[in-house]
Amino acid sequence: MILVFGGTTEGRKVMALLEQAGLPYCYSTKSAVEIPPQTYGAYRSGALTTTALQEFCADNKVRVIVHASHPFATVLHQTIADAGLPVLRFERAYPARTVHPLVHYFDSYDAALDYLAVHPVEKLLALTGVQTISQLSNYWLKHKTLFRILPRESSLEQALAAGFVREDLIMEMPGNEAALISLHGITGILTKESGESGLLSVKIHEALQAGIPIFIISRPALPEGFIPVNEHDLLDHLNGYLVCH
Template sequence: MILVFGGTTEGKQVASFLDETHIPYYYSTKTEVSFQGKGIPIYGALTKHELEQFCITNKVKCIVNASHPFAEVLHQTVAAIEITIPIIRFEREFTKRINHELVTYVSSIEEAIAVFQQKKYDSLLALSGVQTIHKLTSYWKSNTTWFRILDRDSSRAIAEQANFPSEQLLYGYPQHVKEEILLYKELAPKAIFTKESGVNGKLDQKISAALETQIPIVILKKPLLSNRYLCTNSIEELHQKIIVYIE
């Protein structure tokens, strides 16, 4: 049995591969989502102890972590388990970081806020996700800020809990460059903030639109992973690894 942490495009790719190869698996997500695969869907965050017990009870032979690059708590929890089991990180594709005067990479939210203050950015379009609303409170309390979040009740609840102004919420997914350019021109923020979310997160489109509109973009670097992970972004390589572990 394989345990897949999904909720992403990569998670769906792994599930599809396991379906095609008739390998049984659990498909785990933090919240309940619609799942069409042949695996057994489970949802809810797991502690280290709960994860260990789940793997032992269900005879899990391999974990494939295909969750979001910024699911830091999950990445750390999986890497910390004290049972001997292979842990594979199935990653999305990331393009090379670029060197441009309008592009700044930061390692933390705190560093991002420091950049906003240092460069006197008094308005911001945040494409960094609903979970960063609370973390950016000290900035948006004093500066005009728009957040683009997913159009779902759970996201609205998080924004409401943070007391963020509902009229400054935008809903939807990242768009193609032309649509992003139209949005950037309409709002005309002094800066854009996003995460290093890779090709599937359409980071390239966000950067291209920012450069086209001459708006500075600040990018939160993806977290470093534990060296316990066996990393790959190839389904073929994933297949080779899993076959070894389940035999």
């Protein structure tokens, strides 16, 4: 059995590859989502502790984990690392870093907040996700900030629970950055280094087109021992584990 952590574009790519190869797998996401029909796979949802993950793997005879979840899922990164099984990291593509006076990279949210505290913008558009609203409260409580979040009732509830005002929430799917900048008079963008799947190149392009700064939180480092794979070599790695272990 192969355990796939997904909930991303990359997770669906892994699922499709395993279906084509006829390999048994379980596809796991934190929140329940709709997925394509499965012939060789099963589906589960819900967060797992390290102990629960180890028990699940033992009960289902999981031999290898394919980790295709979001690059900023740091808690999941560590949970998977602590499970003690081989981990193949199905990584997304990342654009080369842009060198430009308006493009700023930071190693952490705290570093970005420190910079913005000294260099605030008139109206910030945060594209960092609903789970970061509480983390960024020191800034948006003092400076005008709009958050774009996914158009889901659960996301709205989470944002309101964090104390954010409804009128400053933009409930839309990604990909409409240029229109948002123009419509709302945005003067700065805060986002994550989420790769091409997260439309990072588009966000940078639209910020530069508008002549406004973009502040990018660098993706966190992965635990040592994760083996990077892509769609071209994933099955070769998997076959090695399934045959030899």
